[in-house]
Amino acid sequence: MIPRENDHLWGHQKEYAYFQQAIAQDKLHHAWLVNGEEGIGKATFVYHLVRLILGTNPAAVSRIKAGSHADLLVVARRLDEKKNRLRSEILMEDIKSVGEFLRLTPAEGGWRIVVIEDADLMNRNAANSLLKLLEEPPKGALLFLITTHPNRLLPTILSRCRKMTLHGLSDDEMAQGLSVLDPKLSQGDRGKVIALAEGSLGKALQLLESGHLNIKEIVENLLTYPVKGKEIYQQVDLILQKENGFSIFLILLTDAISARIRQAAKAQKTEFGYPMRPVPEWIEIWQKLLKWHKEAESFNLDKKQTLISEFNLVSEL
Numbered sequence: 001m002i003p004r005e006n007d008h009l010w011g012h013q014k015e016y017a018y019f020q021q022a023i024a025q026d027k028l029h030h031a032w033l034v035n036g037e038e039g040i041g042k043a044t045f046v047y048h049l050v051r052l053i054l055g056t057n058p059a060a061v062s063r064i065k066a067g068s069h070a071d072l073l074v075v076a077r078r079l080d081e082k083k084n085r086l087r088s089e090i091l092m093e094d095i096k097s098v099g100e101f102l103r104l105t106p107a108e109g110g111w112r113i114v115v116i117e118d119a120d121l122m123n124r125n126a127a128n129s130l131l132k133l134l135e136e137p138p139k140g141a142l143l144f145l146i147t148t149h150p151n152r153l154l155p156t157i158l159s160r161c162r163k164m165t166l167h168g169l170s171d172d173e174m175a176q177g178l179s180v181l182d183p184k185l186s187q188g189d190r191g192k193v194i195a196l197a198e199g200s201l202g203k204a205l206q207l208l209e210s211g212h213l214n215i216k217e218i219v220e221n222l223l224t225y226p227v228k229g230k231e232i233y234q235q236v237d238l239i240l241q242k243e244n245g246f247s248i249f250l251i252l253l254t255d256a257i258s259a260r261i262r263q264a265a266k267a268q269k270t271e272f273g274y275p276m277r278p279v280p281e282w283i284e285i286w287q288k289l290l291k292w293h294k295e296a297e298s299f300n301l302d303k304k305q306t307l308i309s310e311f312n313l314v315s316e317l
Helices: 015-023 042-054 058-066 092-102 124-136 155-159 173-181 189-199 203-222 229-239 245-266 277-298 305-315
Strands: 030-037 072-075 110-115 141-147 162-165
Touching: 015 042, 015 058, 030 042, 030 092, 042 058, 042 110, 042 141, 042 173, 092 124, 110 124, 124 141, 124 155, 173 203, 189 203, 203 229, 203 245, 203 305, 229 245, 229 305, 245 277, 245 305
Parallel strands: 030 141, 030 162, 072 110, 110 141
Antiparallel strands: none
């Protein structure tokens, strides 16, 4: 479901109430960085704020959903027509339209709102162009930068934005979301995917597509006990049978390792996992996994052998 078309907001009620109060008291800062883990509803949250500000009546909501509201500009990666795929970056020309938009008088109220999705994908020129707008925002300008990776943004941009960190959904919120997004899902499978998705509806839906739930289970098993011999080949074959299984395995494995690294840091642990390893060693493993996967994709290397090497690396064989 496209976030701006989603009429449901699961979770994040405390943060939503904060904005309601700020709007009522006319104390809304001009630039917000909304960040959090992948798939927890950051963009949906922002578009519900846009509705709150620009209008919750059916006509205004309909225009927001369609992307045709006169006081709303959405900036995201655009299609590269030559390659027929989304560009890897947000370009300066995309941000140039932001300045032109904000200089116009609001058409329907007091605000002109800009939403920048995946803001960390702005290239250097685009980021510098946005910085000028943040330093001298036009009257009535309101910007929302959405990102999973705030550390990739320029420090000068971070310093000029108020930061709103959203957190993963509770099990009850996940259940509510899945009952709407996948009403045919059995209660047993729903509980299973909630346990694996770590508060992310996006990740839950990804796991349910094309049997990716099985790949998540493989990842959890790999990080719980060493996988050896024939079992490695069996699991690698299962991964490669799934649509986009090679890429999905990397995403799920590196996400799981990242989560464990953060948990260890929060608990002030110096090592974790099975086999037990120091945190810096897990960081090196995470980096190697990304490197090997990128090389396999870029140079069309044998995906099966790459996966076998990754299993051996994590299992310390």
